[in-house]
Amino acid sequence: MILETIVTTQDTDGSVHIAPMGVHQWGNGIIILPFRPSRTLDNLLASQVAVVNAVDDVRIFAGCLTGRRNWPLVPAEKVAGRRLRDALAHTELTLVRREDDPIRPKLYFRPVHQVNHAPFAGFNRAQFAVLEAAILVSRLDRLPWEKIESELAYLKIGLEKTAGPREYEAWGWLMEKIEYFKQLQGVT
Numbered sequence: 001m002i003l004e005t006i007v008t009t010q011d012t013d014g015s016v017h018i019a020p021m022g023v024h025q026w027g028n029g030i031i032i033l034p035f036r037p038s039r040t041l042d043n044l045l046a047s048q049v050a051v052v053n054a055v056d057d058v059r060i061f062a063g064c065l066t067g068r069r070n071w072p073l074v075p076a077e078k079v080a081g082r083r084l085r086d087a088l089a090h091t092e093l094t095l096v097r098r099e100d101d102p103i104r105p106k107l108y109f110r111p112v113h114q115v116n117h118a119p120f121a122g123f124n125r126a127q128f129a130v131l132e133a134a135i136l137v138s139r140l141d142r143l144p145w146e147k148i149e150s151e152l153a154y155l156k157i158g159l160e161k162t163a164g165p166r167e168y169e170a171w172g173w174l175m176e177k178i179e180y181f182k183q184l185q186g187v188t
């Protein structure tokens with residue numbers, strides 16, 4: 001199973017990077033598969049540790065894809081790193097195996113520390129819609145325009161039925177980015 005998370009990493013100077021990553025479950029560990037080139041990949045290889053954050057504020061996903069990466073962080077507890085202050089839960093992990101690949105290396109991690117911070121409140125369709133739209137935004141240059149439009153039209157149904165202010169704000173950021181892309185490409 002793949003879980004959509006926010007991975008926080010840091011470089012050798014302690015500068016933190018946050019990025020949405022779909023992490024693969026691997027027993028009680030996880031596999032992270034960053035596409036090259038990736039700052040997350042560089043940081044993971046340099047530090048050999050990762051912090052994986054479970055969040056329900058989908059603005060963090062949409063924000064990372066639209067230039068809004070400045071989300072509050074606090075120090076991790078057992079590894080040299082940071083976690084999102086508002087994570088529902090976070091796991092601190094160390095790198096135990098690496099399968100190199102010119103496109104998408106596979107990095108295997110084992111947990112060293114896991115903490116729950118707040119309860120999971122339940123599934124929400126608008127949050128799903130924002131995650132799917134964020135994935136579309138991360139592939140704008142690779143997907144046919146008709147596919148993007150038809151998927152957005154479908155996702156909007158769940159969004160409009162179930163969103164709260166955070167989901168609408170996140171959706172708005174993503175739609176702004178899509179409009180900008182359309183203008184650049186001359187799509188009418």
Ligand SMILES: Cc1cc2nc3c(=O)[nH]c(=O)nc-3n(C[C@H](O)[C@H](O)[C@H](O)COP(=O)(O)O)c2cc1C
Nearest residue numbers: 004019020021022033034035038039040134135138
């Ligand atoms: C829900 C979601 C899941 C993602 N999963 C991955 C992933 O597994 N690997 C990856 O390279 N990028 C993934 N992305 C895209 C990255 O978050 C984004 O391109 C990011 O900038 C990665 O590059 P960076 O490490 O240089 O920031 C995902 C994006 C979203 C919205």
